[in-house]
Amino acid sequence: MEKKIVIILILTILTIILIMFYTFQNIGNGEEKKENQIGGISLTSPAFENGGNIPLKYTCDGDDISPPLSFSNLPNGTKSLVIILDDPDAPGGAWVHWIVFNIPADITGFKEDVGPRYYMGKNSWGNNDYSGPCPPIGEEHRFYFRLYALDTELNLFDGASRQEIDDAMTGHILGQTSLMGKYSV
Numbered sequence: 001m002e003k004k005i006v007i008i009l010i011l012t013i014l015t016i017i018l019i020m021f022y023t024f025q026n027i028g029n030g031e032e033k034k035e036n037q038i039g040g041i042s043l044t045s046p047a048f049e050n051g052g053n054i055p056l057k058y059t060c061d062g063d064d065i066s067p068p069l070s071f072s073n074l075p076n077g078t079k080s081l082v083i084i085l086d087d088p089d090a091p092g093g094a095w096v097h098w099i100v101f102n103i104p105a106d107i108t109g110f111k112e113d114v115g116p117r118y119y120m121g122k123n124s125w126g127n128n129d130y131s132g133p134c135p136p137i138g139e140e141h142r143f144y145f146r147l148y149a150l151d152t153e154l155n156l157f158d159g160a161s162r163q164e165i166d167d168a169m170t171g172h173i174l175g176q177t178s179l180m181g182k183y184s185v
Helices: 002-036 162-169
Strands: 042-044 069-072 080-087 095-104 140-150 173-184
Touching: 042 173, 069 140, 080 162, 095 162
Parallel strands: none
Antiparallel strands: 042 069, 080 095, 080 140, 140 173
16 A cells, blocks of 8 residues: 555656646747737748848848748738837837838738838838848847738828837737847848
8 A cells, every 4th residue: 555655656746747847848938939929820931930040131231121021821800911020139129120011911921122012110210111130230139020910901101100000900910920030240
């Protein structure tokens, strides 16, 4: 009888250790996925992998053009899309590099160098266009391409600010995801 109790205790302790190990191993991944992806949307680029380096061509040190992007698995009822590129590592807070909104829901991606055929919001430089990654020399920054699927079109015009975009999206986000790339000089 004592031998059975010891075996049960050992198995219980091993089970608890395995559960704790699995939980701690996956805490970061689960939280990041939960934060970055809602609704099963997929956002990728043939130019770089999630967490990879953004090629020079798409930065202020290169051609400063937007990279190609592909999106899929949009939720049912999606009426429009929004893309926001920002740098959360910028001194003084998140720096907005690009805002594109009221993208038709039947679009499955962009070729590189997206032009003015879509509504463009005002970036942190005060321009209505793409301004690529441009961190200070010697610093590596993370750049997040954030994709939002909305159940409406935004009643805004070119030059809308990030705050206006965020306010207009409130209550209309069906799904979202992000693609993160890094860049340093």
